[in-house]
Amino acid sequence: MATINFGGVEEQVVTREEFPLEKAREVLANETIAVIGYGVQGPGQSLNMRDNGFNVIVGQRKGKTYDKAVADGWVPGETLFEIGEALEKGTIICFLLSDAAQIELWPTVKAALVPGKSLYFSHGFGITYKEKTGIVPPADVDVFLVAPKGSGTSLRRLFVEGKGLNSSFAVYQDASGNARTKAIAMGIGVGSGYLFETDFYKEVTSDLTGERGTLMGAIQGIFAAQYDVLRANGHSPSEAFNETVEELTQSLMPLVAENGMDWMYANCSTTAQRGALDWWKPFRDASKPVFEQLYNSVKSQEQAEISITRNSQPDYREKLEVELAELRESEMWQAGKAVRSLRPERS
């Protein structure tokens, strides 16, 4: 573990230097890694591990996603199987169905978990909310997680570009005495940048907060609020979208990603800097109560309950699509579509 000072707080993290890919390959040399589910994380993690030289198979039910797996180079009967067969062949079972679907498949997975196998998650959800999910693994298997901090789509794209997302890892059950090393090896195998340690509860609690907050929920909320105010005051959709979203994603966020907020500020006008420095605190103060409400709703398991109930309905995909279409068809995102089509690299 390397000790890194994160803003004055020292933390132990695992880097690729101290745990190189060759070591990860050695640790998992005798394992058959079965990736169950080929939705978003499934492809990213399985393809990265395959390209990294691990022994990987995919278990996916027949249908559109199964065909996608074939198109990605997984060979039926060799590296691609129905879920039951993959569960039988795998020694590390990567449970990468959606969190709600994991509940339904759990009895099947549990039956395949003979002593000596490992159960791998990419979220603390199933285990933390075990009273709701019924996911209680047998005592004689290792149970750990590696949670890439980003979409499986980005995990794959960055890997192909020679970059990597950071991931957290956690051990819930160490039956073999080697669970932690296996977890880290899996983390390196899926293409993580560095790995930081957590536990299942902290992973799910921070993750549910982040995705409902600044990463996805809050960002759309704040975009919509500013866009609406600009439009209500007579600004065109094009002007409102550029001033709300396009400039942020194309110009300013890459600067934040590169070198932090003050660096982005420093590359803007003194007029902008004066205003931003004066206004960020009112925005923080206005939104903090909502973040506190959100955190409490995660902590009380209300968010888990909602997620399970809503995503277990037979028509949840159709309903999600209706809500996504509402976003897509809103004036702001339709304006965005037009703006994107005019980016110089697209014309």
Ligand SMILES: NC(=O)C1=CN([C@@H]2O[C@H](COP(=O)(O)OP(=O)(O)OC[C@H]3O[C@@H](n4cnc5c(N)ncnc54)[C@H](O)[C@@H]3O)[C@@H](O)[C@H]2O)C=CC1
């Ligand atoms: N989407 C992402 O990028 C991230 C996901 N995670 C976690 O990774 C895990 C997997 O999530 P996603 O990749 O988003 O999953 P997903 O929602 O894309 O679904 C994965 C697969 O589940 C299969 N499936 C659904 N219901 C099924 C059922 N009843 N029986 C058999 N197969 C079924 C689908 O065919 C699909 O291949 C979850 O624990 C999630 O929280 C963690 C980090 C990011």
Ligand SMILES: CC(=O)[C@](C)(O)C(=O)O
């Ligand atoms: C991409 C990710 O890490 C999220 C937002 O937590 C998720 O998809 O669940």
Ligand SMILES: [Mg+2]
């Ligand atoms: Mg996440």
Ligand SMILES: [Mg+2]
């Ligand atoms: Mg998440």
